[in-house]
Amino acid sequence: MSRAAHAVLSVDIGGTHVKALLSGHPHSGARRFDSGPDLTPAEMVRGVLALCAAGPVWTFGAVSVGYPGPVLHGQPVRDPAHLGPGWVGFDFAGAFGRPLKLVNDAAMQALGSYAGGKMLFLGLGTGLGSALIVDGIAEPLELAHLPYRKHTFEDYVGLRGLKKHGKKKWRRQVLDVIAELSAALEPDTVVLGGGNAKLFADHLDDLPPQVRLGDNANAFTGGFRLWDDKARPQPAPARTPPETP
Known part of the structure; x- marks a missing residue:
């Protein structure tokens, strides 16, 4: 199995920025884009995938997401207070097209x-x-x-x-x-x-x-x-x- 298939993309969703890093890279190599009160989950996924395509391409086999709100059984149970709507019930794994684990960001x-x-x-x-x-x-x-x-x-x-x-x-x-x-x-x-x-x-x-x-x-x-x-x-x-x- 290729190294890329084992690589994990770690995504940290915040009220002001969404940040991402591929395993095996130094923390200083993290990539980010602005979030804010209108950010939807679909826009978050598109933004993260755009980060992965920018510069040297990041290829990953799994995704971890830190979500700024309560999580139960790997799914958000309430939309974030500081972001847009639509997070509850969103298919994160389907949107990324990879196995995914979503946990509370803290x-x-x-x-x-x-x-x-x-x-x-x-x-x-x-x-x-x-x-x-x-x-x-x-x-x-x-x-x-x-x-x-x-x-x-x-x-x-x-x-x-x-x-x-x-x-x-x-x-x-x-x-x-x-x-x-x-x-x-x-x-x-x-x-x-x-x-x-x-x-x-x-x-x-x-x-x-x-x-x-x-x-x-x-x-x-x-x-x-x-x-x-x-x-x-x-x-x-x-x-x-x-x-x-």
């Missing part, structure tokens, strides 16, 4: 960021993405629209909160959300991803304990891991309780 980036144990992923972008991974098993979370203070988590730490409150106050709100969710979920580590994660970390002397900055490119790694069991992180070894004296 879960895909979390999977690419995971290194063991119990990890909470928070994606600071147009909205708030979230996922929890426990011993290698990823569980997407829908925390963005849960009540928080007078509104929702997303209203305070998403793009709306950043624009409304400014960087300094927004950073304080992100720190408070990290503390609230860490107290509730008790993760070993918290990984901050999304387009505004670096903006949050800028000008902070230190990140809170057990919090580390992720990389948006990890979404591509997560997409590749969906098809490669050998590349998926293995569960952390069981902790041996200390011997009683």
Whole structure:
């Protein structure tokens, strides 16, 4: 079987850009185009295929898609809040003409960021993405629209909160959300991803304990891991309780 038949195309759908990368290529070689509130799934597929045809042609045998919304059994269950209509019920595999795995975008980036144990992923972008991974098993979370203070988590730490409150106050709100969710979920580590994660970390002397900055490119790694069991992180070894004296 040819190398192209094994190649995976990893697609990350965001509120401002759709990005794609072919396995075997460096993250710096990712290609993108603008998305936005009118983007439909058919337009997304056409845009991605146009990226694959541009420059050196990318030939792939499978596709991974990170979707900015809730997913059940590999299918969207609600249209994205920041994109156009028509995503629920769309035949993604048929449109790409290849085997396809579609997962929540935060879960895909979390999977690419995971290194063991119990990890909470928070994606600071147009909205708030979230996922929890426990011993290698990823569980997407829908925390963005849960009540928080007078509104929702997303209203305070998403793009709306950043624009409304400014960087300094927004950073304080992100720190408070990290503390609230860490107290509730008790993760070993918290990984901050999304387009505004670096903006949050800028000008902070230190990140809170057990919090580390992720990389948006990890979404591509997560997409590749969906098809490669050998590349998926293995569960952390069981902790041996200390011997009683």
